[in-house]
Amino acid sequence: MTSPAYYTPQSGLPPQTDLLSGRAVVTEAYTVIPRGVLRDIVTSVLPEWHATRAWILNRPVAGGATTFAQYLMEVAPGGGSDAPEPQPEVESFLFVLSGALEVAIGGAASALGPGGFAYLPPGEPWSAGNTGAGNATFQWIRKRHQPLPGHVPAVVVGNEQDIEPHAMPGTDNRWRTTRMLPVDDPAYDLHVNVVTFEPGASIPFAETHVMEHGLYILEGKGVYRLNDDWVEVEEGDYLSLRAFCPQACYAGGPGNFRYLLYKDVNRQIVL
Template sequence: MANSFHPEGAIPQAQLPKDRAMVKDAYTVIPKGVLKDTVTSNLPGWENTRSWIIARPIEGFATRFSQLIVEVGPGGGSRKPEPEAAVEGVLFLTRGWLTLALDGELHILEEGSYAYIAAGAAWSVRNDSDGIATFHWIRKAYEPADGYTATSFVTRDQDVEPSQMQGTNGSWATTRFVDPDDLAHDMHVNIVTFEPGTSIPFAGTPAMEHGLFVLEGNGVYLLNDDWVKVEAGDFMWLRAFCPQVCYAGGPGKFRYLLYTDANRQIRLT
């Protein structure tokens, strides 16, 4: 099948590097401006598809998850997308339409659709539309816990009522696709929404590693000891205990897709 993607054209040779990409011991910032055609990856078993790998295990840094931005052209997709039976995943669609076959049921995914794929699930995905479909694919090795089993499900951002952060009058809310008390799940992929002018007024040091992809708006983040400006299309990758403060700049909402690991004892052996 011919590739349906179009190259971005010549890269200006006289242009000085001026983007906001940063890699530090405590965090990485991957701005949208560096996600060019030249850094895409093809995926085995996928047709008419390309991806940008924005997070992957690195010794001494993030070692528990990967995150890809995946573009599927018309007629593209995969009959067996996940090569590792012990790996769970989340698909979050940001553009277009996809047909997802999951454990014998068909689902039409649209912008805002969210699918949790349990480890070992039988699934496939195909773009039956005339346009390009784009989704985030977050993968993690599932860590079983006695008495609990995570099961696959499909929902939409539009159908989940956000939970307001206490004392913020709704200016800070989290769309939780999984009950945080459900110990079957060892990772959370949520959407955090800030109204313009809202901030996290303290430097949090969460014990989980984070992946944050900005879906909408812009803001300023304190990452460790650096203030970083971010906007829609940017990605931040934070190691455990990296201090973080957020301020939503406006004029619209500031929203990001947030990955964290959760609900498991720390393994020491």
């Protein structure tokens, strides 16, 4: 069985001979950040981390997705943070793409390799460090938690490769979802899934819903229908979709098309 692939950014800048045209686009319904623009020159250094740089993929902006922030983190050997989260009301979800990341939660350490993940509830002290010989890269999703009386989210740690995916109805398991957080527990106000399409599989209708999405493509290529546009995407690309952006897709390559998907769920609309 072939191990899953998890795309990570390439270092350096394009040559001066390259054309400026590309696939990056920002609209009021969606944003596409292609992997070719995730270059060294657009990284940030976060003050809570050392020997680390970050590509900030999403932040709340007017006219766009507003419920979450999402980073692509690259931690050098020996780097990390003893206090990564500056806001106690914020929850986090980490998903490792490459390398070895040790995450300590309440004094208990977990070693996360590619496909490993950790959900950190709000107010839960945690730290993270690179214990390997090469860079550790991971997706970091941050959301201000919306408390629900009588329901408190718990720490969740695992690896997506150890979870049995759920086949979507009527697809002969060619479209399946790996759910890394409990979907039947209202304590959690977000879901993070790995979605897999085998070649030729599709979302055969334009989903139009209140949930926002952060979508990082882990493997393969596909074509997305976003609002009125058809957009080609490939591993390493990132999409941010605002609420009610019509969306559908199909796998467009010889291998599986897989992505990490964030969505906000389980809460009343605040008026």
